[in-house]
Amino acid sequence: MADDLLAALAEVVGATHVLTDEGTTLPFRTDWTGRWTGECRAVVRPGSTAEAAAVVRACAAAGVPVVPQGGNTGLVAGSVPAVGSVVVSTRRLDAVGEVDDSTGQITAGAGATLAAVQAAAAAAGWRYAVDLAARDTATVGGTIATNAGGHHVVRHGMTRRHVVGVEAVLPDGSVISHLGGLVKDNTGYDLAGLLCGSEGTLGVITAARLALVPAVEQRAVALVGFTGTAAAVAAIGPLRRRLPALEALELVFADGVAAVGEARGARPPFDGAAALLLVEVAGSGDLLEGLAPVLADLDGVVDTAVATDGPRCEELWRWRDDHTDVINQVGDTPPHKLDVTVPLDRLGRFVEEVRALVADLAPAARLWLFGHAGDGNLHVNVTGLAPDDETVDRAVVELVAGSGGSISAEHGIGRAKRPWLHLNRTPEEIAAFRSIKDALDPAGILNPGVLVPERR
Numbered sequence: 001m002a003d004d005l006l007a008a009l010a011e012v013v014g015a016t017h018v019l020t021d022e023g024t025t026l027p028f029r030t031d032w033t034g035r036w037t038g039e040c041r042a043v044v045r046p047g048s049t050a051e052a053a054a055v056v057r058a059c060a061a062a063g064v065p066v067v068p069q070g071g072n073t074g075l076v077a078g079s080v081p082a083v084g085s086v087v088v089s090t091r092r093l094d095a096v097g098e099v100d101d102s103t104g105q106i107t108a109g110a111g112a113t114l115a116a117v118q119a120a121a122a123a124a125g126w127r128y129a130v131d132l133a134a135r136d137t138a139t140v141g142g143t144i145a146t147n148a149g150g151h152h153v154v155r156h157g158m159t160r161r162h163v164v165g166v167e168a169v170l171p172d173g174s175v176i177s178h179l180g181g182l183v184k185d186n187t188g189y190d191l192a193g194l195l196c197g198s199e200g201t202l203g204v205i206t207a208a209r210l211a212l213v214p215a216v217e218q219r220a221v222a223l224v225g226f227t228g229t230a231a232a233v234a235a236i237g238p239l240r241r242r243l244p245a246l247e248a249l250e251l252v253f254a255d256g257v258a259a260v261g262e263a264r265g266a267r268p269p270f271d272g273a274a275a276l277l278l279v280e281v282a283g284s285g286d287l288l289e290g291l292a293p294v295l296a297d298l299d300g301v302v303d304t305a306v307a308t309d310g311p312r313c314e315e316l317w318r319w320r321d322d323h324t325d326v327i328n329q330v331g332d333t334p335p336h337k338l339d340v341t342v343p344l345d346r347l348g349r350f351v352e353e354v355r356a357l358v359a360d361l362a363p364a365a366r367l368w369l370f371g372h373a374g375d376g377n378l379h380v381n382v383t384g385l386a387p388d389d390e391t392v393d394r395a396v397v398e399l400v401a402g403s404g405g406s407i408s409a410e411h412g413i414g415r416a417k418r419p420w421l422h423l424n425r426t427p428e429e430i431a432a433f434r435s436i437k438d439a440l441d442p443a444g445i446l447n448p449g450v451l452v453p454e455r456r
Contacts, residue, residue: 005062009044009086012054017045017092028087031080032073035334035387036415040067040081047092049167049175049206056204057173059086065445066171068200070110070142073134075337076414078146078199082448090141093206099124104212105164105181110141110205117210126212129156133321141205146412147197151248151280154240154374156213159196165209166192170202171441179209194436199412200447202440216282219247220291221313223305224298225273229253231300232275233348236373239279242294245287248280249374250320256368260322263329269319270303277373278320280313323370323379330366330383338380338396342405347376350403357399358382361392377409397423413451421453 010018019025020042030037041064046052059066065085072079081087093109096116100106104126108117114128114135121128132138132150142148144166148159156162167177168191176191195203226232232251239249254274261268279295281287288308295304307313327335342350351369358367365384371377382392393416397407401423407413413421421430430453437444437452 005058005064005086006042008058009042009055012058013044013046013051017047019043019045025087028069028072028089029081031075031077033075033328033334033337035336036077036080038077038081038085039083040085040087043087043089045089045092049093049169049177052088052090052093052204052206053169053173053175055086055088056169056171060171060173060443060445063443063445065448066204067447068141068145068204070139070145071113071134071137073138073142074146074414075339075411076408076416078412078414078447078450079142080415085448088204090139090204090206093141096120099126099212100181101125103181103183104214105209106212107165107179107181107207107209108140109207110139110144112140114138114140114143121212122215125215127215128162128210129213130159130162133324140208140210144196144205144208145198145200146410149372149375149377149410151250151372153372153377154249155247160193162211163192163196163208164211166195166205167207168195168203168205171443171446176203177207179207181209197412199414199451201437201451202446204446217284218287218308219280219282219313220287220306220308221316222279222291222295222307223269223316223319224277224279224295225270225302225304226275226277227272227300227302228274229351230348231298232277233351233373234300235277235298236344236347238298239277239294240374243279243281243290245281245283245290246279246374247282248278249372250278250370251373251378252276252278252320252323252370256323256327256370257319259326259330259368260319263326264318264322269305269316273302276319278316320370323368327368327381327383330368333383333385333387335368336382336385336393338393338407339410340378340380340397340400340405340407341376341409342378342400342403344376346403346405347373347378350378350399350405353399353403354380354396357395358392361395365392372409375409376405394420415449418449418451418453421451
């Protein structure tokens with residue numbers, strides 16, 4: 001039966017796009033951190049929606065699970081394959097259409113990277129506002145499946161806000177396609193909204209219609225060092241309130257900045273800052289005229305570095321964006337990465353509490369914190385733990401939930417956080433999740449083991 005299925009898949013996509021060798025499939029079977037690795041029968045790379053539909057139909061007929069996968073940049077094992085499954089990689093579905101200037105929209109394949117969509121938008125005088133450090137690898141389909149956030153949520157919101165249409169293959173191999181881009185369209189259920197954040201459990205996204213925002217004439221970036229966490233967190237409210245052009249507001253700490261500097265062979269921008277905020281404003285006119293007085297009124301500031309030209313802005317951003325890669329190289333085992341949100345009025349207290357918690361549970365481990373301060377999203381990274389030791393992970397998500405926060409701000413629930421979904425969702429909500437899953441995927445072939453807990 002396995003040979004028959006592989007032959008059928010090769011008939012659909014071509015033998016060169018059915019990968020079965022263990023070495024070749026390893027990058028598709030292992031998550032970005034290297035902490036989780038799965039097993040699969042094959043990795044299949046369809047080149048069109050029709051091919052993707054035929055692949056899903058063949059797998060459904062054989063009773064073989066299907067795991068959709070984009071850039072595989074997730075951190076919760078959401079696209080790590082289940083045993084005996086077929087990975088459907090969308091990387092060949094990378095077409096990016098022309099910008100519709102009248103609507104400010106663009107249609108892109110699920111395998112198109114964020115960087116490719118951003119470049120196409122920029123060439124037409126527009127901008128795709130969803131942006132992540134992994135923009136060169138993260139794909140449109142993956143960011144929709146996880147309702148990704150990123151740097152600009154404080155101004156532009158999560159991915160769901162930018163999706164105005166979707167094309168996807170359902171678990172039975174049928175195709176839904178609603179890419180007209182009408183902003184006002186009240187003809188029933190919002191299937192695009194439903195698939196956004198569903199983590200590949202309801203359909204294989206193959207294309208999407210995306211809303212763009214006007215390009216900005218200029219931007220200014222400030223890296224502001226503070227005496228401590230309390231002063232940095234206290235600055236978040238005034239910055240959000242007084243800067244209408246605020247585009248991003250990121251939080252980093254001295255230890256992370258020092259590690260980035262050491263990895264780059266560069267000296268941190270200034271000494272004596274325990275916590276730092278990266279502030280970006282974008283728009284027209286003299287941005288510094290509006291930014292300077294706001295920064296001057298902040299308490300506890302050690303020093304500030306400001307940039308308005310592109311290369312210098314990118315240089316300041318690297319002190320934030322390089323954290324993920326640098327932390328991933330610390331120690332001999334993959335880091336434990338927990339992407340969470342806490343209410344902004346609890347952010348400062350949570351930083352202190354999570355530091356004390358990790359120090360108590362794992363004295364030999366190292367804690368690295370950074371994140372999107374404007375929306376309360378903190379990336380909790382712990383190095384020096386055994387890959388399968390979830391003692392710290394469990395304690396951290398319980399602390400998050402107890403603080404009124406979410407155990408998943410980005411990346412979704414995946415396999416890694418599924419046991420803790422009940423911390424944020426009521427039994428009634430989880431039952432509703434199951435009902436939706438059962439209705440669209442009664443055989444349970446799409447991404448089994450991800451997001452929706454097993455029935456007890």
